Amino acid sequence: MIVISAASGALGRLVVDQLRTRAEVVAAVRDPGRAPEGVAVRRGDYDDPASLLEAFDGATRLLLISSPELDPARRIGHHLAAVAAAAKAGVGAIVYTSFLEADTVATGMTEAHHATEQAILRSGLPYTILRHPFYGEAFVPRISGGELTGSTGGRGLNTAFRSDLAEAAANVLTGEEHLGQAYDFTGPLWSHPEVAEALGVTYREVPDITPGPMSRLNAQVRAGAMEKQTPALEQVLGRPAETMVSRVLAQHPLGTSRA
Secondary structure (H helix, E strand, C coil), rough: EEEEEECHHHHHHHHHHHCCCCCCCEEEEEEEHHCCCCCCCCCCCCCCHHHHHHHHCCCCCCECCCCCCCCCHHHHHHHHHHHHHHHCCCCEEEEEEEECCCCCCHHHHHHHHHHHHHHHHHHCCEEEEECCCCHHHHHCCCCCCCEEECCCCCCEECCCCCHHHHHHHHHHCCCCCCCEEEEEEECEEEHHHHHHHHHCCCCCCCCCCCCCCCHHHHHHCCCCCCCCCCHHHHHHHCCCCCCHHHHHHHHHCCCCCCC
């Protein structure tokens, strides 16, 4: 039996869909009324450790999808409660959706992931760590007035789409060869000028003058911080991962991209 935590979220639903015909699946969710249809449902609330213990009972595999909580202290609390519940419930193995560089960087956006990876190692449970890049869905370039604009300096991005990451998680959850592994997943490298060329539109670099999360991310891209590449995602998928160019072309077929 495979239990998927946070199964009502975007990634969780995709993993459940991947596993429906491959294994016995239980969706652990905070609100059972929002659970995916067609699978067994248990209440598993990161703020209620007792519910997690019940939700994880009997699991041969647990996919611990990271909490949506953004405050690092609360997120760490959620994850440590989940790891403790998994250990107490005696789950067969835990698979955790971490983030790139969480094994070496314990501050900033990787702080909670680093603490969680360490807790999993201390738990003694068999494990697999899936370190994700940023989700490609949040970075799909938009065409306006026949041009594509960006503030990335033409540098590369290693984003990956949730559908590929969900399929990779399902493959890990149903295979024995992944135990004890930590995978750094990256999507195929792409850039805004590359996408513009594929669409046949002009690319224009624009000043990044709006403060906020996206401005900070653009600065990271310009510094080359998102150009790391590994073969891990394609190896676990057993096929090439979806590219940003193919996703954008599907949304903007040639001939309509200048609209």
